[in-house]
Amino acid sequence: MKIGFKSDIHLDFWIKDLSEIDEFIKDVLNPQVSDVLILAGDIGHYNEQNVVLIEKLSKYSKIFLTYGNHDLYLLPDEKLKYSNSFKRLDDFKSMVSKIEGVYFFDGDLIEIDGVNFLGSAGWYDFSLGLKHGYSLNYMRENWEIIMNDSRMIFPKIDPVNFSFSHKEKLRANIQKADIVFTHVAPVYISCHNDLILDSFYSFYGYDLLEENVKYWIFGHCHKPMDFYEDIVRFISSPLGYPHIRTGKKGINYLNLKGL
């Protein structure tokens, strides 16, 4: 089975309008025919653009996707259409779900040729900072200052509660999953070499690393990563922003011969 994976495409940073999308797909993503393409969130700020991208990518493979923090943002244009970030998300979900071979994951488990895929956005929970002795209030104050998530998602979320609800959705199906994908990493990663900032890039998911889980694909951090935690291989393939790109162009592929 050939599985592609990519995150953090941030489409609206790459194209000025939809007239440029075919060139973007060819030159930047360069998709190959595969069984599944996993898109691990942060597709872009505009539903209309995102849906066209997914529709075009669905010609190459089944698309398994979840959302990231930016897929909840309401920039001025989207704010004219949606008063609430979750209405934007619902609209996106209903549009992509109508495309043949496209599956939106929000804690869902889908089996393809004997391989079980589990996907959810996942959300950071500040636990890295808390583990190092910072108070919840201190973490929250920093989040308000540092993260646009505190200003661009309406109504304002509480990251700790939001993270908990995502984690419970994963927990419900984790014992059946072979491959998991989330936007946010479930183990601590060093994305910015800064303890506070890095606390906004992971959640405590060590208790989800069941022995049946072989791969965990994630995003959010724009640095590509590939490492093991226990027997789980953690991999990311972020595209990132064109002006400060640390990710790689192109989609990464795994060729699995039985799990």
Ligand SMILES: [Fe+2]
């Ligand atoms: Fe993100």
